[in-house]
Amino acid sequence: MPALELSRARLPATTEIDVVDEFGDTRRQAIAAERALTVYLNKREIVTLMTLGDDPEALVVGYLRNQGLLRAAADLSVVQVDWEVEAAVVVTGHLPDDLEARLSTRTVTTGCGQGTVFGKLLDQTALTKLPDTRLAQSTLYALLQNLNAYNETYRSAGAVHGCALCLQSDVLDFVEDVGRHNAVDTLAGRQWLQQADSANADIFYTTGRLTSEMVLKVAQMGISVLVSRSGVTQKGVELAERFGVMLIARAKGKHFQAINAQHRLTLDAIPARPPRARAAKQEARQ
Numbered sequence: 410m411p412a413l414e415l416s417r418a419r420l421p422a423t424t425e426i427d428v429v430d431e432f433g434d435t436r437r438q439a440i441a442a443e444r445a446l447t448v449y450l451n452k453r454e455i456v457t458l459m460t461l462g463d464d465p466e467a468l469v470v471g472y473l474r475n476q477g478l479l480r481a482a483a484d485l486s487v488v489q490v491d492w493e494v495e496a497a498v499v500v501t502g503h504l505p506d507d508l509e510a511r512l513s514t515r516t517v518t519t520g521c522g523q524g525t526v527f528g529k530l531l532d533q534t535a536l537t538k539l540p541d542t543r544l545a546q547s548t549l550y551a552l553l554q555n556l557n558a559y560n561e562t563y564r565s566a567g568a569v570h571g572c573a574l575c576l577q578s579d580v581l582d583f584v585e586d587v588g589r590h591n592a593v594d595t596l597a598g599r600q601w602l603q604q605a606d607s608a609n610a611d612i613f614y615t616t617g618r619l620t621s622e623m624v625l626k627v628a629q630m631g632i633s634v635l636v637s638r639s640g641v642t643q644k645g646v647e648l649a650e651r652f653g654v655m656l657i658a659r660a661k662g663k664h665f666q667a668i669n670a671q672h673r674l675t676l677d678a679i680p681a682r683p684p685r686a687r688a689a690k691q692e693a694r695q
Contacts, residue, residue, distance in 0.1 A: 418490035420462035441568040465490045469497045471598030482601035539633035547678040551578035559583040574610035581607040589617030628652040
């Protein structure tokens with residue numbers, strides 16, 4: 410099999426502009442970059458993604474993988490990004506037999522910037538059985554603490570989401586982009602392109618909402634624990650129950666809300682209740 414032709418067309422994740430603050434002072438401010446990248450699969454235009462451009466090859470491969478348009482990384486022969494024409498060209502030896510049917514059916518999701526999934530992916534049930542990953546409360550707290558060392562772009566410029574592949578409390582890989590769906594696709598692409606030591610990841614973390622799109626993409630990556638500092642949607646819960654994904658929503662500090670946890674969450678670090686919360690609970694019992 411010939412070597413994969415892979416460009417390395419990374420661009421800076423931020424740029425600087427002049428802003429006037431509340432005191433009337435003009436200063437330089439870092440802002441998140443946002444670029445258009447049109448994806449072509451075997452000369453077929455698929456989609457235009459809005460992205461920071463920090464790791465475009467991984468993003469494109471992960472997007473096509475998560476849409477079910479690529480079968481295996483070994484099928485890839487070319488992944489080339491050219492920012493002058495804002496295009497990404499992907500060449501594969503195998504296309505789905507029902508490619509046109511898949512592309513004709515698309516669902517606009519709740520992803521930032523309106524994510525899209527093709528071919529009724531949200532209706533599928535035939536995913537590989539996910540592992541019954543366990544999580545201890547103390548491990549969750551350690552993971553949230555470790556994640557504080559990341560999100561460099563968010564700290565300097567804001568306006569981005571971050572996602573991470575983790576092995577219990579260890580952060581294996583972290584990606585930021587203008588949309589959480591881009592960040593998860595980039596992580597999926599890195600796994601396939603073997604750009605990160607994340608094959609053994611058992612927890613996925615996101616700063617964004619736990620929507621149906623996020624649950625589906627994480628389940629396709631073979632991960633059954635999804636953690637977020639944000640909330641969850643009804644369809645996200647439905648898919649989590651269907652695929653066997655444990656959701657940990659609103660995870661900040663010592664707080665969280667576990668969904669579809671059953672026997673998989675070990676409560677080994679229960680924090681002390683605030684006095685007001687204890688009084689309210691006692692009143693409820695009376």
